Amino acid sequence: MTRPRLTIPGLSEMKRRGEQIVMVTAYDFPTGRLADRAGVNVVLVGDSGAQVVLGRDSTVAISVDEMIMLSAAVRRGVSEALLLCDVPFGSTELSDAQAVETAIRFVKEAGADAVKIEGATPERLSRIRAITAAGIPVVGHIGLTPQTAAALGGFRAQGRTVETATRFVTEAIAVEQAGAVALVAEAVPSDIATLATSELRIPMIGIGAGPADGQVLVLHDLLGMTEGHTAKFVKQFANIGDDIVAGISAYAAEVRDGTFPASEHQYPVDPQVVEAARLALVDAAARR
Ligand code: KIV
Secondary structure, eight states: OOOOOOOHHHHHHHHHHTOOEEEEEOOSHHHHHHHHHTTOSEEEEOTTHHHHTTOOSSSTTOOHHHHHHHHHHHHHHOSSSEEEEEOOTTSSSSOHHHHHHHHHHHHHHHOOSEEEEEOOSHHHHHHHHHHHHTTOOEEEEEESOGGGGGGGTSSOOOSOSHHHHHHHHHHHHHHHHTTOSEEEEESOOHHHHHHHHHHOSSOEEEESSOSOSEEEEOHHHHTTOOOSOOOTTOOOOOOHHHHHHHHHHHHHHHHHHTOSSOGGGSOOOOHHHHHHHHHHHHHHHHTO
């Protein structure tokens, strides 16, 4: 059964109805298609793809071209969920004009429904206003903002002091006022995030922010495909990583012991064709 494609007004409508918004990341055609089939509301092509699928040690090095390639692949798999794409570090920092140009590329070349932009400094708010004025919906991202984590003192929860909690709630309102259609809040105590959620008119999607208008997780984290440290807010809902290793190991074992390919994996052929090929081979071998 197909669902009607979710729209930006549909997203706000979900908040009004008190319906939880489910967002998950995807970075290629098959994961986009599977997330869409699973019925999520928003598929995010996060710049976390730099680490999750490109193996880099941070999100900042991913380029617009790389993000567009990943996003366009996801787009081909997503027909019902809303497609949200991260604009990478360095692609909006210089000016509003640069930000609009980048956002337009995501819409035209990747088929993005909206773009996500981190931060709420006066410059970031100006970018949100400019992209919105160009007719492209923007989702904000505050709290822990990985692209500028160094300036925040590293990958640590935000909003745990009077100063950072005050900054968080003030930024939430400012991002809404700048025209964002939704907000992602990352790694913030739920008591602080809840204050903002109840005051905001736009939906707040949490990741490590407790209950909100919705949740987002990195697909590979929730499926158990990442190795090493995972953030406190990650819950693993499956163990696909171990399943993949088991599947590849079973394949390798059958190749090595000759069990695979079995007869059902081979193409049948008329014995006369085999005989003709055998004679042709003898002939070719004699002439080499
Ligand atoms: O890049 C990403 O995956 C994100 C989520 C963590 C919200 O921005």
